[in-house]
Amino acid sequence: xxxxxxxxxxxxxxxxxxxxxxxxxxxxxxxxxxxxxxxxxxxxxxxxxxxxxxxxxxxxxxxxxxxxxxxxxxxxxxxxxxxxxxxxxxxxxxxxxxxxxxxxxxxxxxxxxxxxxxxxxxxxxxxxxxxxxxxxxxxxxxxxxxxxxxxxxxxxxxxxxxxxxxxxxxxxxxxxxxxxxxxxxxxxxxxxxxxxxxxxxxxxxxxxxxxxxxxxxxxxxxxxxxxxxxxxxxxxxxxxxxxxxxxxxxxxxxxxxxxxxxxxxxxxxxxxxxxxxxxxxxxxxxxxxxxxxxxxxxxxxxxxxxxxxxxxxxxxxxxxxxxxxxxxxxxxxx
Amino acid sequence: xxxxxxxxxxxxxxxxxxxxxxxxxxxxxxxxxxxxxxxxxxxxxxxxxxxxxxxxxxxxxxxxxxxxxxxxxxxxxxxxxxxxxxxxxxxxxxxxxxxxxxxxxxxxxxxxxxxxxxxxxxxxxxxxxxxxxxxxxxxxxxxxxxxxxxxxxxxxxxxxxxxxxxxxxxxxxxxxxxxxxxxxxxxxxxxxxxxxxxxxxxxxxxxxxxxxxxxxxxxxxxxxxxxxxxxxxxxxxxxxxxxxxxxxxxxxxxxxxxxxxxxxxxxxxxxxxxxxxxxxxxxxxxxxxx
Numbered sequence: 001x002x003x004x005x006x007x008x009x010x011x012x013x014x015x016x017x018x019x020x021x022x023x024x025x026x027x028x029x030x031x032x033x034x035x036x037x038x039x040x041x042x043x044x045x046x047x048x049x050x051x052x053x054x055x056x057x058x059x060x061x062x063x064x065x066x067x068x069x070x071x072x073x074x075x076x077x078x079x080x081x082x083x084x085x086x087x088x089x090x091x092x093x094x095x096x097x098x099x100x101x102x103x104x105x106x107x108x109x110x111x112x113x114x115x116x117x118x119x120x121x122x123x124x125x126x127x128x129x130x131x132x133x134x135x136x137x138x139x140x141x142x143x144x145x146x147x148x149x150x151x152x153x154x155x156x157x158x159x160x161x162x163x164x165x166x167x168x169x170x171x172x173x174x175x176x177x178x179x180x181x182x183x184x185x186x187x188x189x190x191x192x193x194x195x196x197x198x199x200x201x202x203x204x205x206x207x208x209x210x211x212x213x214x215x216x217x218x219x220x221x222x223x224x225x226x227x228x229x230x231x232x233x234x235x236x237x238x239x240x241x242x243x244x245x246x247x248x249x250x251x252x253x254x255x256x257x258x259x260x261x262x263x264x265x266x267x268x269x270x271x272x273x274x275x276x277x278x279x280x281x282x283x284x285x286x287x288x289x290x291x292x293x294x295x296x297x298x299x300x301x302x303x304x305x306x307x308x309x310x311x312x313x314x315x316x317x318x319x320x321x322x323x324x325x326x327x328x329x330x331x332x333x334x
Numbered sequence: 335x336x337x338x339x340x341x342x343x344x345x346x347x348x349x350x351x352x353x354x355x356x357x358x359x360x361x362x363x364x365x366x367x368x369x370x371x372x373x374x375x376x377x378x379x380x381x382x383x384x385x386x387x388x389x390x391x392x393x394x395x396x397x398x399x400x401x402x403x404x405x406x407x408x409x410x411x412x413x414x415x416x417x418x419x420x421x422x423x424x425x426x427x428x429x430x431x432x433x434x435x436x437x438x439x440x441x442x443x444x445x446x447x448x449x450x451x452x453x454x455x456x457x458x459x460x461x462x463x464x465x466x467x468x469x470x471x472x473x474x475x476x477x478x479x480x481x482x483x484x485x486x487x488x489x490x491x492x493x494x495x496x497x498x499x500x501x502x503x504x505x506x507x508x509x510x511x512x513x514x515x516x517x518x519x520x521x522x523x524x525x526x527x528x529x530x531x532x533x534x535x536x537x538x539x540x541x542x543x544x545x546x547x548x549x550x551x552x553x554x555x556x557x558x559x560x561x562x563x564x565x566x567x568x569x570x571x572x573x574x575x576x577x578x579x580x581x582x583x584x585x586x587x588x589x590x591x592x593x594x595x596x597x598x599x600x601x602x603x604x605x606x607x608x609x610x611x612x613x614x615x616x617x618x619x620x621x622x623x624x
Contacts, residue, residue, distance in 0.1 A: 058551035
């Protein structure tokens, strides 16, 4: 077995190279042919240069949003699977996406014209909704235990998901059907952010969470042995669980507020990566973040070109591509 | 056995009475239904426009025109028709959407006649108007009104047949204060037809669907010279100004550079009813304002 350093380095270089390549190539592809020379011709004023506008306003923010959302959801998936010690956990298992969806729905239905500090109500409310959902789950799971009971976390999360979904249906029933359609479309995921503002405003949160993920790699390895074994090896289990829960929830909430609850990334990418690099979180976490970025950016390219000029919701593509690919890998590896 | 005979006799008597009554009901029908419920706002407007308004007893929860409808019973809408309330009102004609198949079946079982409305293009508005007139027993007035609408639209068409046709993006929905989730009119449907009649070129005319989800890339590539945002509900001036400014992100669009982004909050532009000709006139005014 090679040393862990070499393995991390190899993984970061391989997956990083792939991610970088995808991110560089993605803005070159789209429904409209553009001339790169014109796009980067600074002598033409930006306002008079549609090629540059397509590149810098339509495609680049979208690609970056895909990278941000993809890497966040994939690595949050790894953290949740490690925290809950359950391979079926996703970033949305503990109610984040349902809370976010309820927030977005309320904003779309009742406060469509509200905005705070230039950020429209939709993303703000979806972020707030996700925080409320995970906050409730956290309180429930820590109420009667020292630390977090992963079983209670899971059950509370699943129940919150169902409860929020019911609330969503309840609000939807009284909403205008164009609003209903909007929320449905929101649930399918959409990366066409058409400005850098959503990215910039969520970046600090994502950076903080990623810093926590770096620290979490070893604790998650220990946790995979079981809380007692981890404790006996000197890990502050409760502390690690808290950091994992809070950072992964924040990151997921931020990602969902940018691109909606894009499905499948958070479960498929971690498993694909594990099949390729093994189960050590020190390798799986960075590799998943990078592979998640590449995967979602690539799916978004497909979603905006395959039926051009019509666009398919990216969440449909991630599931359509991710599902069969995952099954194929699963069968092949046996 | 013998005791049953009177009952049989009664039944026979009742039956023959019913047969006698049929022609009377038939005569009533030629004068049109007397208790109409309309779940389709466009058809409600048509009924009122052809003088059948007093016979409308129930409307959908989206009906707001003419003002007379505000005092009428609400019976749900496209997705949530209240069958019980509809039946309780004892209508003799219910105007429904084609997609309301369950409702149509239920009304059929209750033997309540329906007028099935299908959403389509500008030309279909007047043909629907004629059909509604025929069913509501006001064929003549409907015919006259339809002819007037067709003539007025024809005049507009002719006036704008020559001369500049601004490339127009017609936005029918998007997220608040962001250029996200933008839905635009494609090359099918009455909104597209209205823009053509008003002398504009829809930038998505080549997309043969009623609505297109327009990404920022598509919009930049189509380079509209004018952007019209149609909304059914009124908005205040401050919001309107902010929403227009939202488009400044796409500075290369001729429409943005020449400050030709307009938000038209007017129900007439989104309801394919008899006021559609006013909507075309309104749009033509905006499209060709120097």
